[in-house]
Amino acid sequence: MQLEENIPLAPLTTLHVGGAAKYLAKIASREDLVAAVNFxxxxxxxxxxxxxxxxxxxRDAGFPGLVLQMAMTEPASVFEESEDFVRCRVAAGVDWDAFVLDVCERGLAGVECLAGIPGLMGGCPVQNIGAYGQEVAETIYSVTALDVEAMRFVTLSAAECGFAYRQSIFNTSARGRYIVVEVTFLFETARVVELKYAxxxxxxxxxxxxxxxxxxxVRRIRHGKGMLLVAGEADCLSAGSFFKNPVVSSLEFQRLSSGFKEVPHWxxxxxxxxxxxxxLVEQAGFEKGFAMGQAGISSRHTLAVINRGGASSGEILALRDAIVGRVRERFGIVLEQEPVMLA
Ligand SMILES: Cc1cc2nc3c(=O)[nH]c(=O)nc-3n(C[C@H](O)[C@H](O)[C@H](O)COP(=O)(O)OP(=O)(O)OC[C@H]3O[C@@H](n4cnc5c(N)ncnc54)[C@H](O)[C@@H]3O)c2cc1C
Incomplete structure (x- = not known):
């Protein structure tokens, strides 16, 4: 295990803001992972x-601990076929979109709407990534992780992962307990593409x-919305959707809709x-292209808070607070931030 000190974290994130990590270890194997956690x-x-x-x-102050940079790329993607199913094991450090492409090229349905989402395999079960009517929970069979409390590797079934909208045990009840090293998928060979998104x-x-x-x-649609990371393009220094879509009771929805001709909902x-x-963000007065210092809103997607170049983490947080405050004043709804704070 290679341990580095005082490593700037901004270049390791898509928002490109914030300070340095006290320590950073690149994790290329399960042995590296155990050694780093023990350290x-x-x-x-x-x-x-x-x-x-x-x-x-x-955060601008950086992180006073150890950042584990997941770089485990073995098994790259091991596909095992039976008559009706294809099972696939993938290591946590494999690029998510490369995996989706591999699956689609084999003619298997189940993750095609999740094309173009940035990030690595290990992050996909954490917030149960979803887009265009599909969630990764639909095809995950199990997740293998290091349980840092017991210091042993465990395999959790999809049911044990507790998947819900942008949620799993990894970002709720068991936050910080599991470090994902491998994800196993199950695809039905007879499954055909089912489109849910208008x-x-x-x-x-x-x-x-x-x-x-x-x-x-999906990649074309994403590109049009600035939701595909293309190096050098404006609007691409973002963390994707900055706020989760709020889920409210039907009574709350009725209250809200009374003042408007049409309130988009599902x-x-x-x-x-x-x-x-x-x-909600638009109705609260934050249009595409809105700027506040070096933080701003993407010119192509109202939900993407962007770094307009050289922004500090503080500027991103100030814009977040302004948006949350105005949406609460206008609608009585508190928006929840989607990106995780590394602090
Ligand atoms: C342009 C853009 C578009 C996006 N579009 C979407 C979208 O359509 N739908 C969607 O759901 N998300 C979207 N996202 C968000 C993001 O891409 C996903 O959440 C992705 O799965 C994060 O993976 P990552 O490897 O980058 O994780 P990171 O950002 O590095 O980490 C995210 C969280 O997962 C944890 N984590 C990461 N790896 C592991 C691991 N191996 N074990 C345990 N915990 C781990 C981290 O500690 C952190 O809490 C988008 C982001 C951007 C920038």
Whole structure:
């Protein structure tokens, strides 16, 4: 295990803000991981697990502990086929989008709508990534992780991972306990693409697309919204959607809709209603392209808070607070931040 000191974290994240880590260890194997966690325990240091840094916000003061940079790329993607299913094991350090491409090229359906999401495999179960009507929980079979309390590797079934909207045990009840080293997927060979998202349905206009066709369509739509990371493009220094779509009771939804012609919404679990955070943000007066110092809102997507160049973490947080405050004043709804604070 290679340990480095005082390492700037901003370049390791897609928002490019924040200070340095006291220690950083690149984790290329399970042995590296155990050694690094033992080191942190011995020194009584806090630990933060970093994947592709596409869903984190680093504070300007940096991190006074050990950052584990996940770089385990073996097994790259091991596909095992039976008559009706294909099982695939993938290491935590494998690029998520490269995996999606691999799956789609094999003609397997189940992750095609998640094309173009940045980050690494180990991060995908943490917030149960989702987009365009699909969630990764639909195809995850199990997750293998280091349980840092017991210091042993365990395999959790999908049910044990407690997946819900942008949620799992890894970011709620067992936060900080598991470090994901491998994810296993199960694909049904007979499954065909099912489109739930209006823009995709329109795009294919009644045609039954292949996973590969959806893969490219999703990437095109994402690109148009600045939600595909393309080096050098404005709007790309972001952490994707900065706020979760709030889920409210049907009564709360009725109260809210009374003052508006149309409030964008979708059905959620348990008879609740999911609201569009982007719509709330816009109605509260924050348009695409809005700027506050070097922090701003993407010119292509209201939900993406961006670093306009040289922003501090403090500027991003000030804009966040301004948006949250105005949405609360206007609608009585408290928006929840999606990126994880590395602090
Ligand atoms: C342009 C853009 C578009 C995006 N679009 C979407 C989208 O459509 N849908 C969506 O859901 N998300 C989206 N995101 C957010 C992000 O890409 C995902 O959440 C992604 O899965 C994060 O992976 P990562 O490797 O970058 O994790 P990081 O950002 O490095 O970490 C995120 C969290 O996961 C934890 N973590 C990471 N790896 C591990 C591990 N191996 N074990 C345990 N914990 C770990 C970290 O500690 C942290 O809490 C987008 C982000 C950007 C920048």
């Amino acid at each position: 942190a325990h011995g020194e009584e240091l806090p630990v933060f697990v970093l994947g592709g840094g596409s869903n984190v916000l680093v 823009e995709l349905k329109e795009h294919f206009a009644g045609k039954q697309p292949t996973p590969m066709e959806v893969y490219y369509a 059905p959620a679990a348990d008879g609740k209603v999911k609201l569009a955070a982007a719509w």
